[in-house]
Amino acid sequence: MDFLDIMRQRRSCRAYQPDRTIPREQLLQVIEAGRLTPSGCNAQPWKFVVVDDPEAKEKVCDAVVTSDGATGAPWRHQVSAFILLVEQPAKVMQLVERHYHDTQRFAQGDLGAACMNMCHEAFALGLATCVIGVNEQSKMERHFGIPHGCEVRLVLALGYAADGGAEPPAKVRRPLEEVCCFNRWQ
Numbered sequence: 001m002d003f004l005d006i007m008r009q010r011r012s013c014r015a016y017q018p019d020r021t022i023p024r025e026q027l028l029q030v031i032e033a034g035r036l037t038p039s040g041c042n043a044q045p046w047k048f049v050v051v052d053d054p055e056a057k058e059k060v061c062d063a064v065v066t067s068d069g070a071t072g073a074p075w076r077h078q079v080s081a082f083i084l085l086v087e088q089p090a091k092v093m094q095l096v097e098r099h100y101h102d103t104q105r106f107a108q109g110d111l112g113a114a115c116m117n118m119c120h121e122a123f124a125l126g127l128a129t130c131v132i133g134v135n136e137q138s139k140m141e142r143h144f145g146i147p148h149g150c151e152v153r154l155v156l157a158l159g160y161a162a163d164g165g166a167e168p169p170a171k172v173r174r175p176l177e178e179v180c181c182f183n184r185w186q
């Protein structure tokens, strides 16, 4: 399949077939897509924590609810596996550190890119995904032993779409003219 077709057909899934497991081999293929992702200064400032054990999944379900009870994933209990994308200290070139006074300048972008590569690999394997952007860091640290300061930037939910991935809905995107211009800001 053409890569743009993959991008058009992938969608965020918010209804999964519960009680299904994803073979570890496939989870590792998804991780490989993350591992191969380019990063600023090739720092690879990430660790991917795969969560597929039922008890550990319950802990993710708890951690994606904030301390004031909010969540972006009311469907979280149907998910077959989660991947926590954890930011790690980046070793960057001196010129980057000198210019930005910030070794983590590229890290969030790097994790975002890794996340999307994983989404597309998952789609290619017939899996459904949804990125969960909000979590409670203190719960992540407590439940998974994540070192203090290593932020869980994203949680990727993976599973099997309840509707079997039937008809991908039309993409809701800003028009081309609004998001792109040539040679000069317009």
Ligand SMILES: Cc1cc2nc3c(=O)[nH]c(=O)nc-3n(C[C@H](O)[C@H](O)[C@H](O)COP(=O)(O)O)c2cc1C
Pocket: 010, 011, 012, 013, 014, 071, 072, 073, 130, 131, 132, 133, 134, 154, 171
């Ligand atoms: C950084 C990020 C955080 C997101 N967080 C959530 C979330 O918490 N809950 C949710 O249902 N979708 C979440 N999404 C999915 C977006 O809502 C979705 O990608 C967007 O509406 C476009 O739809 P599509 O992925 O089906 O093309 C997130 C996506 C990104 C990239």
